[in-house]
Amino acid sequence: MDFSLSPELQALCQQVRAFVSRELLPLESQTGFMDAHENIDETVLDGLRAKAKAEGLWAFQMPIERGGRGLNHVGMAAVYEEAARSPFGPVVFNCAAPDDGNMQVLNKVLKTEALKQRWLQPIIDGKVRSAFAMTEPKGCGSDPSLTYTKAEKVGDQWRITGRKWFITGAEGAQTFILIARTSDDERKGLTAFLFDADSPGWRIERRIAIMGPEEHGGHCELVFDGLMIPDEQRLLEVGDGLKVTQIRLGPARLTHCMRWLGLSKRCLEIAGAYIRQRQSFGITLAEHEGVQWMLGEAAMDIHIGRLLTMNAAWMLDQGDFARKEVSMAKVQVADTLHKAADTAIQLLGAQGYSKDTLVEWVYRYARQARLVDGASEIHKMVLSRSYLADESEFFRWH
Structure with a gap:
């Protein structure tokens, strides 16, 4: 590229x-x-x-x-x-997130202008927010096939029963994309639906307190006890729910990386400004070899993450799913965000541990990066399987 x-x-x-x-x-x-x-x-x-x-x-x-x-x-x-x-x-x-990924998937899968005007355009215009309801307490997380929330056909509607949790942005969201089980078929058992927050038959059970700063709308647990969704609010065909998740989650993982790289660079920007002027033993911190190693290593990791992210982005633009490339970027950049924040705190000393700078905010936020949109271990498993299947082709130039 x-x-x-x-x-x-x-x-x-x-x-x-x-x-x-x-x-x-x-x-x-x-x-x-x-x-x-x-x-x-x-x-x-x-x-x-x-x-x-x-x-x-x-x-x-x-x-x-x-x-x-x-x-x-x-x-x-x-x-x-x-x-x-x-x-x-x-x-x-x-x-x-989550509006970014939701807008992208709705723009791809909604088939008519009328549907896009109803469900997509208000999110683009910033008039409403949205959420993607997939993860479940005792099931679906990194593995969507473990979806237990059911959608049962009743006439020309679908009755939803079940429970979701850690649904980002749910509090205050108006438009929801829901993944539910419509059959026991291993590959075609899930279906995706749209529903409006004003619809009866569901509720937010709680906003789950987390260790770090939150997105707007938090991370919520939802209960479905008879939500009725008209069939015309189904996304793609019955059984295409896994397809919808794949269309959404691949690019969404990569856009997380794009944003995390910006935060990583900002951490070093704050630390770099500090070590240029802070004196220690007669010289600035920036002149100490140990400090140079720390800053240089973090900068190198950020650039590696940028190259992996750009490579995956380029492949997506060529029409490739870029599954292993996205996984590599996700693992690398998630680790890098934590490392950049941790390095900055160490270089800033007590000031970095305080709330005088943004770095402690980023440090707490960064811990989720290795979990959201597939834990790092899942992505490494994907990479291992890809290598064992492709061997030397795993490293081919595109």
Whole structure:
């Protein structure tokens, strides 16, 4: 692949970087801009989103005709990295999880303009939020086949019973994508549906408290005790639920990597500024060889993650599923995010452990990276199976 960016894409990256520097970074040294869950307060967010829209910095991943910027995956990789220089950038630009992945899958699988206007366009416009209801307490997680939530056909509707949990963004979401079991078939037993939050027959049981900062809407446990979903709100065909998850989760894992790389770079940016001016034993910290090793190793890991992410993005743009490439990026970048935050805290000392900088926020947030969208061990298993099946072809150039 060619790693050079077009002049237009470089200009967009610079525009996003300037917006983040001007509008978002100053907030981090202020009080009162976060909500109770350590995300950006909704009233502050509304004003920033209006500014981003006015500058054309909105829904980079969506088609131009739908109000986005029409970027491919390579373009998204470059821009998302800049957007996530602040952890609050992605939601300001409407490219944050879970809406980001939900918009992408709905844009691909909804067949008519009427359906896109009903279910997709409000998310693109930022009028509603969405959630992807797949994970279950005693079943589905990294393995979607362990789905026990049932969808039973009743006339021209489907009756949903079961339970989901750790559903990101569920509190306050209006549009839900639901994965439920419609048969015992091993490959075609799952089906995907859309439902609106106002529909009766379901509830949020609780918002699950977690160790790190949260996305808007938290991570919730949902109970379905008779939700009725019309058949016209089914995504693709009966039995295509696993297909919908594959369409969504591959690119979504990679967009996580894109954002995590931005946060990783920001950690080193904060630490780098500190060690250039902090004196120790007559010289700056940056002049100490041990400090140089720490910073250099973290920077190298970030660049490895960028190369893996860009390679996977390029392959997706060629029409490849890029399963092993996405898995490699996911494992590497998840580890890198934690390492970058940990290195920054060590270099910053007590200041890094305090809330005076963003680094401790990133450190707590980073621990989930090795779990979400497939634990690292699952991705390593995928890579092992791929290598054993392909052997030398595993390393082929594309």
